[in-house]
Amino acid sequence: MQKKFATLIGLLSVVVSGAVFAQHVAEGDPTGRSSDAACQAAFQESEAAANGCTLFRTKFHKPNFCFIAATCTRSDGSEQNNREQIRLHELPKLRNCNGRLGFICD
Incomplete structure (x- = not known):
C-alpha cells in the first residue's frame, strides 16, 4: 500500500511540474x-x-x-x-x- 501511495505522489509531482512548465510556455517563455x-x-x-x-x-x-x-x-x-x-x-x-x-x- 505504501509503495502505491509513493508512486501516486511521484506521478502527481510530475503532472504538477509539467503543468507549471506548460503555463510558462503559454505565457511566452519557452524555457519555463x-x-x-x-x-x-x-x-x-x-x-x-x-x-x-x-x-x-x-x-x-x-x-x-x-x-x-x-x-x-x-x-x-x-x-x-x-x-x-x-x-x-x-x-x-x-x-x-x-x-x-x-x-x-x-
Whole structure:
C-alpha cells in the first residue's frame, strides 16, 4: 500500500511540474524560467549592463514583464536612478543613454 501511495505522489509531482512548465510556455517563455532570476540574467546581457548601469532590484510580473531598478553612470561621472517595467524579451536591448535607460539614445 505504501509503495502505491509513493508512486501516486511521484506521478502527481510530475503532472504538477509539467503543468507549471506548460503555463510558462503559454505565457511566452519557452524555457519555463520566467522569474526574477530570468529578469536579472536578461539585464546582464544588455548593452546598458556593459556600459555603466548597475541593477539593484528586479521583480518578475506575469505574464512576461520585469520591473527593474538600476543606476546608470552619466558622461560627467554622476549617476542617475532608473525604474522601468519592460517585457522580459526586451531587456537585453536596453542601453545606457547618458544615465537614462533606453532603447534608442538621441
